[in-house]
Amino acid sequence: MKKNLLKYTTIIALIAVSLVSCQKDLNRVPTNTTTADVLYSTPAGYKESLAKVYGAFALTGSNGNASSDLGGIDAGTSDFLRLWWSAQEWPTEEAVCAWNDVGVPDFHNMTWAASNTLLNGLYNRSIYQITVANAFIRESTDDKLASRGITGTDATNVRYYRAEARFLRAFQYWVLMDLFGNPPYVDETTPIGKYYPAQISRAKLFAYIESELKAIDPLLVAPKQNEYGRADEAADWALLARMYLNSEVYLGTGNGRYTDAITYASKVISAGYSLSSSYANLFLADNNTNSATSENILTINYDGVNTQNYGGTTYIINASINGAMGPSNYGVPNGGWGGNRSTANLPALFSDPSGKTDKRAMFYGTNTVMNDETDFTQGLAVVKFKNLTSTGTTAASSNGTFCSTDFPLFRLGEMYLVYAEAVLRGGTGGSTGTALQYVNLLRTRAYSNATGNLTSLALSDILPERGRELYWEGFRRTDLIRFGMFTSSTYLWPWKGGIKDGKGVESFRTLYPIPTSDITNNPNLTQNTGY
Numbered sequence: 001m002k003k004n005l006l007k008y009t010t011i012i013a014l015i016a017v018s019l020v021s022c023q024k025d026l027n028r029v030p031t032n033t034t035t036a037d038v039l040y041s042t043p044a045g046y047k048e049s050l051a052k053v054y055g056a057f058a059l060t061g062s063n064g065n066a067s068s069d070l071g072g073i074d075a076g077t078s079d080f081l082r083l084w085w086s087a088q089e090w091p092t093e094e095a096v097c098a099w100n101d102v103g104v105p106d107f108h109n110m111t112w113a114a115s116n117t118l119l120n121g122l123y124n125r126s127i128y129q130i131t132v133a134n135a136f137i138r139e140s141t142d143d144k145l146a147s148r149g150i151t152g153t154d155a156t157n158v159r160y161y162r163a164e165a166r167f168l169r170a171f172q173y174w175v176l177m178d179l180f181g182n183p184p185y186v187d188e189t190t191p192i193g194k195y196y197p198a199q200i201s202r203a204k205l206f207a208y209i210e211s212e213l214k215a216i217d218p219l220l221v222a223p224k225q226n227e228y229g230r231a232d233e234a235a236d237w238a239l240l241a242r243m244y245l246n247s248e249v250y251l252g253t254g255n256g257r258y259t260d261a262i263t264y265a266s267k268v269i270s271a272g273y274s275l276s277s278s279y280a281n282l283f284l285a286d287n288n289t290n291s292a293t294s295e296n297i298l299t300i301n302y303d304g305v306n307t308q309n310y311g312g313t314t315y316i317i318n319a320s321i322n323g324a325m326g327p328s329n330y331g332v333p334n335g336g337w338g339g340n341r342s343t344a345n346l347p348a349l350f351s352d353p354s355g356k357t358d359k360r361a362m363f364y365g366t367n368t369v370m371n372d373e374t375d376f377t378q379g380l381a382v383v384k385f386k387n388l389t390s391t392g393t394t395a396a397s398s399n400g401t402f403c404s405t406d407f408p409l410f411r412l413g414e415m416y417l418v419y420a421e422a423v424l425r426g427g428t429g430g431s432t433g434t435a436l437q438y439v440n441l442l443r444t445r446a447y448s449n450a451t452g453n454l455t456s457l458a459l460s461d462i463l464p465e466r467g468r469e470l471y472w473e474g475f476r477r478t479d480l481i482r483f484g485m486f487t488s489s490t491y492l493w494p495w496k497g498g499i500k501d502g503k504g505v506e507s508f509r510t511l512y513p514i515p516t517s518d519i520t521n522n523p524n525l526t527q528n529t530g531y
Contacts, residue, residue: 040139043154050161053136053168054229056129057081057300060309070128073121079311080129081300081407083122085474087179087512092476092486093345093493094467097319098338098376108373109498110487110505114513114531123180123515126172130186133169137162138188160226163219167231167239170212171409174243177205177250178478181511181528184518196522206243206250213240223271228288228301229406234271235298238410241265241418249482249510258427265419266430269438273297273412275445279360282411283385285331285395285404297410304387304397304404313405316340316385316472322376325364331387334400338376344368345493347380349467358446360468370494379494384472408473413442417466424459432457442469481510506530 039045060075070078077083089095090107097104103119106112112119140162145155169187176183184197185205200208213236220226223234244261248254276282276291284290288301302312318332319339327336347368350361364381372378387395387403395404416438423430439461440453446468447453454461463483466475480486489504496502508530519525 036139037148040144041148043150043157046140046150046158046161049136049139050165053129053132053165054301055307056125056132057168058302058307058309058312060311070121070124073117073124076310077118078121078125079309079315080122080125081313081474082311082315083118083125084175085316085472086118087122088474088477089340089472091509092480093343093496094471094476095340095382096343096370096373096379096495097340098374100374105373108495110496110509111498112509112512114516114519114527116513116515119512120515120517123176123183123512123518126175127183129172130169133165133172134186134188134190136165137169140165159219160221163216164231166212166216167220167236170209170216171239173205173209174239177202177209178246179512180514182526183514184522184525196524198524199526202250203252206247209243210240223268224273228293229299231298234268234273235410237264237267237271238297238415241268241415242410245418245422246478246482249478256425256427258422258425259429260427261418261422262427262430265415265422268297268415269412269419275412275441277445278390279445280362281390282408283405284390285387286389286391287406287408290390292408295412296406296408297412297415299406299408301406302404304395304402308398308402312403313385313387313407314401314403316407317387317403317405318401320382320385321364322381325381325383328394330383331394332397332401332403333394341365341376341379341381343370343379343494346382346467346471349464349471352452356447356452358452358468359448360446371500373495382472413469414475416442417462417469420457421459421462421466424457424462439465486510 039049057080060078086097086107090097091110096108103112103116106116140158145151145158150158181202182199183205185200185208186197190197217233217236220236221232223232226232241261241264243250244257244264247257274294276295278291281287281290282292282295284292287293287296288299300312301307302314304314308314317330318335318337320341321327321330321332321336322338323336325336327333342363347361347363350358352358362382362384364383365377367378368380370378385405387397387405389395397403419430420435420439423432423435436454436457439457440450442465443452443454444450463479463485466479477486480491485491487505487507487509492502494500494502497505508528511528513528513531514525519527
């Protein structure tokens with residue numbers, strides 16, 4: 001899967017010309033000569049097309065780094081993970097970017113506007129992947145398979161592919177719901193031609209995603225039975241558990257679905273996964289073959305030779321180090337961009353008055369004081385992700401910069417924390433004893449023994465523990481919002497709100513704005529409050 005399914009298939013210009021509603025034409029006529037009947041005429045054609053649906057996570061355009069699938073943003077920054085990670089980490093205490101590129105400082109200063117290019121890119125990237133998935137779903141019905149003579153085992157496999165495409169579409173709708181709240185909605189039945197998609201409310205989108213994930217549950221491959229990097233039932237359950245944990249944010253106070261979060265986290269926990277023997281292995285270039293495979297549920301796959309772009313883990317690794325740190329030590333001998341590092345609040349989570357060492361703390365440097373946001377040497381560098389293997393060798397790369405480290409979208413460690421928090425928030429079907437056991441499994445790995453274990457567990461323990469276990473994995477903005485600490489003045493960090501000591505900001509910033517371009521061109525859309 002790492003070097004196979006995620007190779008970019010250029011034949012899909014047909015599938016995903018553009019759906020972003022700022023283009024006005026929701027589904028434009030393809031300009032290439034490959035028709036759907038040709039493209040989907042064989043089982044191999046269907047799998048190649050599925051590769052495009054997955055590839056939209058990790059790649060940026062039909063010509064590699066030369067172009068982007070999206071308009072208005074360069075290919076180097078239009079990778080999904082780069083955009084999503086930045087939107088989830090930059091406005092929190094976990095990451096500050098030293099770059100002064102247009103729109104970048106707005107995230108940590110929490111002053112972004114609807115014209116922000118990076119937000120526009122993320123919004124369009126998610127909608128683009130939904131478009132690609134819609135096209136595949138539309139062409140993989142039983143009627144279509146029968147008309148093309150695809151039967152038996154081949155048809156069964158295509159039905160699995162179709163369920164996976166529905167999962168990937170649901171995941172991207174979750175991203176839009178979480179970050180933008182009320183996006184436009186399209187599916188495989190949306191008319192082709194000029195069309196302005198209607199806006200869907202956050203609550204209705206929640207109900208749609210939930211219904212889709214439950215509908216495809218029996219249609220997906222069983223847990224751990226699919227090719228590496230492809231969705232299965234466990235990924236489906238993990239997304240449901242994650243979504244249910246955040247239900248009061250999406251549906252309003254009093255509408256918590258914590259019992260459901262426990263149910264679905266438990267399904268994942270019981271599905272045969274186990275914690276990696278090494279926390280560090282989860283973020284190395286051979287995490288598709290080392291002990292990480294026992295814990296990772298679904299990854300975005302990267303290959304430094306075959307799937308190159310300046311996003312993904314290439315971005316996370318290179319932007320977290322500079323030349324003075326010795327890029328070869330992190331598997332990128334020609335890399336090191338000096339971009340992202342942490343505020344003092346993140347390493348402080350690992351401070352232990354008894355002197356015990358939490359091995360999850362992976363930092364470089366000694367200067368935690370940040371007087372200047374644009375100085376990469378102020379604030380500790382984060383060296384959690386590396387382009388090295390578990391044996392210490394540098395992974396293959398065409399230029400010593402591109403990375404082969406896969407990014408975990410879902411892993412067992414998160415599910416332990418979902419279960420624990422849902423129990424403490426009042427969900428039924430679990431127990432505080434089991435919740436404590438799950439948290440202590442993570443801490444036992446972190447300390448190499450039980451010396452760091454807790455004897456009791458409160459809700460106030462969860463956010464710091466999620467910070468220690470999941471930092472720089474794209475969770476922090478969502479977590480801080482759920483705990484009421486994202487915009488308020490009750491929890492501050494350096495440069496929150498644009499001042500050195502931090503300040504509270506407007507509460508409407510728990511949602512990002514719908515991009516101005518889409519608001520302008522689609523009369524069915526209403527901007528989020530405050531923008």
